[in-house]
Amino acid sequence: MRFALLNDQRTEATPGAQGVCPGCNAEMLARCGTKKVWHWAHKGRRHCDHxxxxxxxxxxxxxxxxxxxxQEVPARDEMGELHIADIKTPNGLVIEFQHSAIKPDEVVKRTNFYGHVIWIIDGTRRPTDLIQYERMLSxxxxxxxxxxxIYTVYCEETRLLKEWGSLGRIVGFDFGGDNLCLLTASQGRSRYLFxxxxxxxxxxxxxxxxxxxxxFAKPTQRGYRRRRRF
Structure with a gap:
């Protein structure tokens, strides 16, 4: 985690520091090595949010x-289980940044729990994802x-679209650089990216x-017309 409570203040990790988890109140130790970003870790146990x-x-x-x-806003579900959102705005919007592999059922659970959520996916984790994406757009x-x-593509064209294209939420694919590839709507097998x-x-x-x-705007004789809304 980035923050722990130190004298009741949210504080970033520094060498030798000890703090308290803002979610579960367990003791936390600062991990300040050279290979990973400086962070807090629970003492003698796994993270309180699985x-x-x-x-x-x-x-x-x-x-x-x-x-x-x-950043790192804690909340509990109906069973009292703790979950910590990467980003949660005052109006309840959650943004989850996903780097590692994740099972589809877990994505659904998290999405249902947060409700108003945007997922940002690290598209550089698997080298083939960018290759597939660029080939698809070409x-x-x-x-x-x-x-x-705006590109009209199909949900089975790339592995990322197979994994995330049917979620029904805004998803951003981050392949590096200054832009996100945003997926914001679907119709049947079609997916829309820009x-x-x-x-x-x-x-x-x-x-x-x-x-x-x-x-989608009103259908025409040839099918649906698309429009971009801000």
Missing amino acids: WWENETQWHRDWKNRFVTDW EHYPERFDGVD DFPKAEFAKSITEGSPLPVVQ
Whole structure:
């Protein structure tokens, strides 16, 4: 974790420090080595949130786009089980940054628990994901709406789309660079993707502005017309 309570204040890890978990009140030790980002770890036990994954620099860089008060916000489910959101805004929007492999049923559980959630996926973890993504886009012609190239692809075309394309939530694929590949809508087998700057994404979340969403307008004789909403 990035924060522990030290004298009742949320504090980042420093060498030799000891603190208390803000979620479960267990004792925590600062881990400040050279191979991993400095973090807090529970003393003599696993993390109190079994959904938690080890934090990488990728996680930390994303969290740094938002104010610290929104980071690592704990909540309990109906059974009293603790879960800690990567980012949670005052209006209840949760952003989860996922680097490691995750089972589909766990994704559904987390999504149902948080409700209003956006997933950001590290697209660099598997080298084949970027290759598949670029190959897929090269085989499709984008349509331009409001100055943005929107690609219509199919849910089985890449491994990432198979894993995340049917979730029914906004999903961002982070392949590095300045942009996210946003998946915001679906219709049957079709999925709609477009690039959106990471800085604008963070600004929209911070200001409470709606993200761009590809949605369906009224059907025409040839099928559905798409439009981009802000």
